[in-house]
Amino acid sequence: MIDIAELLTFIKVAETASFSQAATQLFVTQPAISKRISALESKLGVRLFDRIGRQVQLTEAGLRLLPKARKMAEDLLDIQRSMSLQMLDVSGELKLSTSHHVGLHRLPKSLKCFQQNFPSAQLEIEFSQSEEAYQDVLKGRAELGIITLSHKDNPLIESLPIWSDPLTCVVSNDHPLARSTNLTLLELAQHACVLPNKNTFTRQIAEQAFGKQGLKPKVRMNTNNLETLAMLVGIGWGWSLLPSTLVDDKLVVLNIDDLNVERKLGVIHHKQRTLSRAAMAFIEILKSDRTGH
Numbered sequence: 599m600i601d602i603a604e605l606l607t608f609i610k611v612a613e614t615a616s617f618s619q620a621a622t623q624l625f626v627t628q629p630a631i632s633k634r635i636s637a638l639e640s641k642l643g644v645r646l647f648d649r650i651g652r653q654v655q656l657t658e659a660g661l662r663l664l665p666k667a668r669k670m671a672e673d674l675l676d677i678q679r680s681m682s683l684q685m686l687d688v689s690g691e692l693k694l695s696t697s698h699h700v701g702l703h704r705l706p707k708s709l710k711c712f713q714q715n716f717p718s719a720q721l722e723i724e725f726s727q728s729e730e731a732y733q734d735v736l737k738g739r740a741e742l743g744i745i746t747l748s749h750k751d752n753p754l755i756e757s758l759p760i761w762s763d764p765l766t767c768v769v770s771n772d773h774p775l776a777r778s779t780n781l782t783l784l785e786l787a788q789h790a791c792v793l794p795n796k797n798t799f800t801r802q803i804a805e806q807a808f809g810k811q812g813l814k815p816k817v818r819m820n821t822n823n824l825e826t827l828a829m830l831v832g833i834g835w836g837w838s839l840l841p842s843t844l845v846d847d848k849l850v851v852l853n854i855d856d857l858n859v860e861r862k863l864g865v866i867h868h869k870q871r872t873l874s875r876a877a878m879a880f881i882e883i884l885k886s887d888r889t890g891h
Contacts, residue, residue: 695731695740
């Protein structure tokens with residue numbers, strides 16, 4: 599196989615008729631130029647230059663090779679220019695996987711900004727749960743996941759926190775704890791609650807807080823839909839931990855010092871996957887959302 603550097607060196611020596619000038623223009627040493635030309639001649643089995651004193655002249659084989667070498671060099675430059683333009687062009691399909699809650703309460707602004715700035719890109723969005731979106735990215739079904747971030751590290755997943763999402767402990771207006779003050783985690787643990795399923799990142803965060811005091815929440819019902827949890831709390835089925843975006847005047851916030859927990863919401867991608875321009879552009883928009891710009 600002909601080495602590209604050897605071919606470009608041949609063209610430069612032919613144009614300058616000098617090994618030393620070619621070395622200067624290519625920013626390499628003269629011995630390196632000689633080595634490349636010798637290697638090219640060896641591969642082709644012909645002599646390309648006659649070296650007469652300090653003069654360098656193309657042989658007949660060299661004269662025949664020169665236009666072909668120039669054509670190859672032009673093709674290489676075209677490839678390079680084409681790839682550079684592709685890297686500047688944000689187009690094609692971008693597959694996102696996100697949870698219903700994050701998609702509804704955090705993404706609208708970023709989605710609108712992306713579509714306005716990059717109309718040639720097509721977004722395909724899968725709405726599920728954070729844990730399912732995590733698996734979508736891990737298994738290559740989605741390029742980006744915008745989710746509740748796991749508190750466990752995975753060597754294959756790159757996580758970038760974007761939003762802090764404090765969880766507030768809430769009950770209905772007529773709940774026995776609604777007028778309580780200075781509540782402890784022990785007292786709270788004696789009352790039924792409604793929480794997301796065990797396999798969710800939010801549930802793991804909640805159980806970790808109770809586990810620090812050797813306690814377990816008394817879970818009456820599981821559901822991964824946060825809006826449904828808010829409804830169940832509102833009709834008195836128990837307390838729950840909800841994002842502030844879901845707290846309204848039908849709910850009472852309980853201030854419990856030992857239950858100051860928060861979720862980190864953000865974007866994930868597979869470390870072994872080369873991100874598309876569209877994915878990189880979307881991440882930059884999310885970063886801007888984080889900084890408020």
